[in-house]
Amino acid sequence: MSITVNGLPVPLPSDPRVSLLDMLREDLHLPGTKKGCNQGACGACTVLVDGQRILSCLALAVQYDGRAVMTVEGLAQGGELHPLQAAFVEHDGFQCGxxxxxxxxxxxGMAAEVKRGVPSHVTGxxxxETIALDREELRERMSGNLCRCGAHNGIVDAIFEVYAETEAAE
Known part of the structure; x- marks a missing residue:
């Protein structure tokens, strides 16, 4: 039994009770994924599994046998930041980080949902056939990820710049 993490196959833990979050942080030494509330309420532990966002603190690692997990450490490619990472820097989308x-x-993951046409609570x-990613739609879709230090507006600006412009160009 194994999963792919950031493009590399890794064995699953022998203990079926290990959360995906703990496997990533403790077994694989990938500290980017954070343990915030450990109850699925804050979003600090969000990772992508087969391109869909999940809360890794609520997931058992063994549930993802054969699947592909992407953490923040896997976003940059070839030494280049992911466009969203660069936008976070440009818009000061982090303070404590x-x-x-x-x-x-x-x-x-949210941008992929919009592209697939998955509606949110505020989708008009x-x-x-297409969903306009305006600021209201973006804020609703990102409401499960909490920022406690005050960088929220920079985060929204960065996401909006990367994905709203991309959606408008397509």
């Missing part, structure tokens, strides 16, 4: 890894992974037209 604790929520940043979860915010980044969640935003990437549920029959529309």
């Amino acid at each position: 604790y929520c940043t890894p979860g915010q980044l992974c969640s935003a990437i 037209d549920l029959s529309a």
Whole structure:
């Protein structure tokens, strides 16, 4: 039994009670994914599994046998920051930085949801073929990721710059 983490196959822990979060942090020494509340309420532990965002503190590692997990450590490619990471820097989308890894992974998963046409609570037209990623839609979709230090507006600006412009260009 194994999973792929950031492009590399790794064995699953022998103890089926180990959370995906603890496996990433303690077994694989990937400290980017944060343990915030450990109850699924803050979003600090958000990672991508097969491109979809999940809360790794609520997931058992063994549930993801054969799947691909992407953490914040896997976002940069070839020494280049992911465009969203660069936008976070440009827009000062972090202060303490604790929520940043979860915010980044969640935003990437959120953008994929929008592209697939998955509606949110505030989506106006549920029959529309495309969803406009305006600031209200973005804030609703990112509401599960909490920022406690005050960088929220910079986070929204960074995500909006990368994904709203991308959506408008397509």
